[in-house]
Amino acid sequence: MPSPVPPRRARERSSMRTTTDGIVIGTANFDNCDRLVTILSAELGVLRAYARGARKPGSKLCGSTELLSYSRFVLFTYRERTSVDAADVNRLFWHVREDVEKLALASYLCELSAETSPSREELPGNGAGDQLRLLLNCLHMLDTGKRSSPLIKSIFELRQLSLAGYMPDLVGCSECGCYESEAFHFYPVLGELRCAACDTDGKRDQFVPLHPAVLAAMRHIIYAESEKLFGFSLSETRTKELDAVCERYMLTQLSRTFSSLTFYRQVCGRTL
Numbered sequence: 001m002p003s004p005v006p007p008r009r010a011r012e013r014s015s016m017r018t019t020t021d022g023i024v025i026g027t028a029n030f031d032n033c034d035r036l037v038t039i040l041s042a043e044l045g046v047l048r049a050y051a052r053g054a055r056k057p058g059s060k061l062c063g064s065t066e067l068l069s070y071s072r073f074v075l076f077t078y079r080e081r082t083s084v085d086a087a088d089v090n091r092l093f094w095h096v097r098e099d100v101e102k103l104a105l106a107s108y109l110c111e112l113s114a115e116t117s118p119s120r121e122e123l124p125g126n127g128a129g130d131q132l133r134l135l136l137n138c139l140h141m142l143d144t145g146k147r148s149s150p151l152i153k154s155i156f157e158l159r160q161l162s163l164a165g166y167m168p169d170l171v172g173c174s175e176c177g178c179y180e181s182e183a184f185h186f187y188p189v190l191g192e193l194r195c196a197a198c199d200t201d202g203k204r205d206q207f208v209p210l211h212p213a214v215l216a217a218m219r220h221i222i223y224a225e226s227e228k229l230f231g232f233s234l235s236e237t238r239t240k241e242l243d244a245v246c247e248r249y250m251l252t253q254l255s256r257t258f259s260s261l262t263f264y265r266q267v268c269g270r271t272l
Helices: 008-013 100-116 129-144 149-166 212-223 236-254 259-268
Strands: 015-030 034-041 045-051 070-078 081-091 169-173 184-187 192-195 208-210
Touching: 015 100, 015 129, 034 100, 034 129, 045 070, 100 129, 100 149, 100 236, 100 259, 129 149, 149 212, 149 236, 169 212, 184 212, 208 212, 208 236, 212 236
Parallel strands: 045 081, 169 192
Antiparallel strands: 015 034, 015 070, 034 045, 070 081, 184 192, 184 208
16 A cells, blocks of 8 residues: 655655855765765754765865855755755855965864764754854954964864863862962863962872963953953963963863864974
């Protein structure tokens, strides 16, 4: 006996066409000329979609579905599969693509974003607009050279982790509550501070001593409004310290590393 034709409303629910702005944070070759893209969208979070024929010469989807392409996508979802019907480029971040160190860092930011941003199934009520804005702003700073690569990396790591639910408590000492001290110790495993006066028996391999300027920068990254996120500066020495502590916090909290981070460090002449 043939299966009955499903009601029209049921068929409509199983397929959907959506238009959204998003940035490509991952790509993979699929079949001969197709491309599987990972997109971060404010409305849809992290999603994967097939771009049919995107790698064919002259394809209209070629440039708009490359890594770091910020595009307006027309997506068609049928059952469990999403495909790119059309896409128009908003921005390509050309200067990032032309510099191997910047491109390596951008690739890492994208990989970390894909790991810690909400998927379409996990999307909270306010969407993923904060994550998308953070990534676009960091890529803009990288593209224009308005901030150094280590500073951009630190800002993205700490802010992105905070958005993902890994925000450390940097308000004050976890023991006495003091906001200012001559010296603070930061514990990456616990995500908390202890002043040196309280932490007399702390083990050196478990905490990171924070210079006041580095702590102030970390507090700014976590608590500042998005519009003021890049509104601070550090010396080269303190920027290196910030880079090290933010990276260590990320690695500790996520209990994993990233191949793109390893490559970036190799390009910079430093290994993990």
